Structures are given as C-alpha cells and as structure tokens.
Amino acid sequence: MTLVVIGPVTNDLVVIGNEKSNRVGGATYFQSFVFEEFFNDYLAIVNCSxxxxxxxxxxxSKVQIIKKNNSHFFINEYPFEDNLDIRRQSSNFAKIPIFPSDLKDILPDDIDAFVVNPLNRHDFPKETIEYLKSFDVPIFLSVQGFLRTPDVKVNENYTIKLDNFDELPAILSCVNTIFMDESEKNIIGDNIDVDEIIITDGSRGSRVISGNEYKIEAVNCENVVDSTGCGDTYMAAYISKKLTTNSILKSANFASKIACEKLSFFGPFKGDI
Incomplete structure (x- = not known):
C-alpha cells in the first residue's frame, strides 16, 4: 500500500518565549517521521529551491524534489511559553505551484492514497487537485494552507490571516477527508461536501464528523515543549491507523496519543514509543 505525501518543505524560524531556533519544517516533513514509523511504504514529494x-x-531515498525558484519560509512565534496553543505566524508566501506536469514523471505506478499539504493557496492549483482525483484513490487534505492569505508586510515577510476563497468548494469536492482546526472550521462553515472531517482543537482535543460526530479527548501531556508540527503529526498518525484499521475511533485516539508524544520534545516525532 503506497502513500504519496505531497507539499512544501520549509525553512522555519521558531520562537518560543525568548528562545529562537532555525529548523526544517512543513507538514510533509513532520508527517514523514510518523509514516516512517507506522506506515513505511510512502513517498514524500516536496517543492522547494x-x-x-x-x-x-x-x-x-523516499523523498522526491520538484525544483522551484523559491522555498517557503515561516516564522512560528509562541509568545507564551506556558500556552503553546497560541501561535503567531508570518511567511514569505512563496509562489511555487505544483502542476500536474511536475508530478507525471515522478509518481509511482501503484498509488493507494494521496496526502495533500498546501502551505498557501499557490501550492496546489485546482487543476492539480483534479489530476490527483483522476487516480480514483482516497485523498487526505490539510485545509489550512488554502485559507492563508498575506496581511501586513513585516520586513520581507507577511503576517498571516485566514480567509475563504472562491475555488475552495470545488477543491474540497475532489477529496475524501479533510483536516482543520476549529478556527478554520468557523471560516469554512458547515457546507462541506466530503466523507470525513477531522477538526483539532489543541489541548481541548478533537472531533471527527463522518455521518455521526465523534468527540476525542486530548491525551494529557505533562511536559509540553514544542507544538510546531503537532497538527501535522496528528494528521499523519490518523491516516496511518485509518488506512490499516478503517476505524475512526482507533485512528483518532491513536493520533491524539502520537501528537502528545510529539509535544514533549523539540522537532518532529521521534518514534521512540
């Protein structure tokens, strides 16, 4: 069962209180550590310079690069060390779209599912999502990137605001499962025509809407160190378990557990449980 994970790798600056660190980031990067541990048969495709x-x-060896003329840069600032649910973000809003022509020669022959991780709405034009749909396999999508728009320019970057956009319903109609947080759900609203919606809410847990609604309690994490990439980790853990068990409750509770493990140290999930 081959899983194809597509989306930018980034150069990040993470600021927690007064501490700063430069790191590699991006949803596809964080997810690859989870898939390496719990799924293994995956290909990560990233767009960057x-x-x-x-x-x-x-x-x-499991990463393919789509070479572009720029890379995404993000600043993730957590002003309150004792509350990492609060984050301020800014970005260079790189315009480095992935087109069907970028993918045709690097996709494997056998694909069982796609994971699509836009970091802004330039990354995946509608024609690319429609191309992925033509493979007739499940598509898991992180919504957040499609909602990001530049707000105030600060030096070479822009603060980020979230806003709906006209093409989003057509994009969502092509996918099977979407992931977002409660603030993003408030922007999109209730008129979402997909099979499965996963909504995360940090330390307050998560919920899954798929016919019925399932409320998932967060796993208590006593040593919260770094929440950057936690949502991406949850998403990858959920997908890993869902593809192998087809159980919503098992998948969501497993994802909460793995996200908690990731919170307890800097960087991506370490795979040591």
Whole structure:
C-alpha cells in the first residue's frame, strides 16, 4: 500500500518565549517521521529551491524534489511559553505551484492514497487537485494552507490571516477527508461536501464528523515543549491507523496519543514509543 505525501518543505524560524531556533519544517516533513514509523511504504514529494532541506528527512531515498525558484519560509512565534496553543505566524508566501506536469514523471505506478499539504493557496492549483482525483484513490487534505492569505508586510515577510476563497468548494469536492482546526472550521462553515472531517482543537482535543460526530479527548501531556508540527503529526498518525484499521475511533485516539508524544520534545516525532 503506497502513500504519496505531497507539499512544501520549509525553512522555519521558531520562537518560543525568548528562545529562537532555525529548523526544517512543513507538514510533509513532520508527517514523514510518523509514516516512517507506522506506515513505511510512502513517498514524500516536496517543492522547494534548496535541495539541502531534505537532508533532515528520516529517509532521503523516499523523498522526491520538484525544483522551484523559491522555498517557503515561516516564522512560528509562541509568545507564551506556558500556552503553546497560541501561535503567531508570518511567511514569505512563496509562489511555487505544483502542476500536474511536475508530478507525471515522478509518481509511482501503484498509488493507494494521496496526502495533500498546501502551505498557501499557490501550492496546489485546482487543476492539480483534479489530476490527483483522476487516480480514483482516497485523498487526505490539510485545509489550512488554502485559507492563508498575506496581511501586513513585516520586513520581507507577511503576517498571516485566514480567509475563504472562491475555488475552495470545488477543491474540497475532489477529496475524501479533510483536516482543520476549529478556527478554520468557523471560516469554512458547515457546507462541506466530503466523507470525513477531522477538526483539532489543541489541548481541548478533537472531533471527527463522518455521518455521526465523534468527540476525542486530548491525551494529557505533562511536559509540553514544542507544538510546531503537532497538527501535522496528528494528521499523519490518523491516516496511518485509518488506512490499516478503517476505524475512526482507533485512528483518532491513536493520533491524539502520537501528537502528545510529539509535544514533549523539540522537532518532529521521534518514534521512540
């Protein structure tokens, strides 16, 4: 069962209180550590200009680069060390779209599902989502990137605001499962025509809407160190379990557990449980 995970790898600056660190980031990067541990048969496809950004992936042989003329840069600032649910973000809003022509020669012959991780709405034009739909396999989508728009320019970057956009319903109609947080759900509203919706809410847990609604309690984490990439970790853990068990409750509770493990140390999930 081959899982194809697509989306940018980033150069990030993470600020927690007064501490700053430069790291590799992006949803596809964080998810690759979870898939390496719990799924293994995956291919990560990333769009960037700096090929060195893939050096920190758990297995470089499972990464394909779509070379572009820029890379995404994000600043993730957590002003309150005792509340990492609160984050301020800014970005360079790189315009480096992935087109069907970028994918045709690098996709494997056998694909069982796609994981799509836009970081802004330039990454995946509607034609690319429609191309992925043509494979007739499940598509798991992180919504957040499609809602990000530039707000106030600060030096070379822009603060981020979230807003709906006209093409989103057509994009969502092509996918099977979407992931978002409660603030993003409030922007999109209730008129969402997908099979499964996973909504995370940080330390307050998560819920899954698929016919019925399932409320999932967060796993208590006594040593919260770093929440950057926690939502991406939850998403990958949920997908890993869902593809192998087809159980919503098992998948969501497993995802909560793995997200809690990731919270307790810096960087991506370490796979040591």
């Amino acid at each position: 700096d090929e060195n950004l893939i050096d920190d992936f758990p297995d470089k």
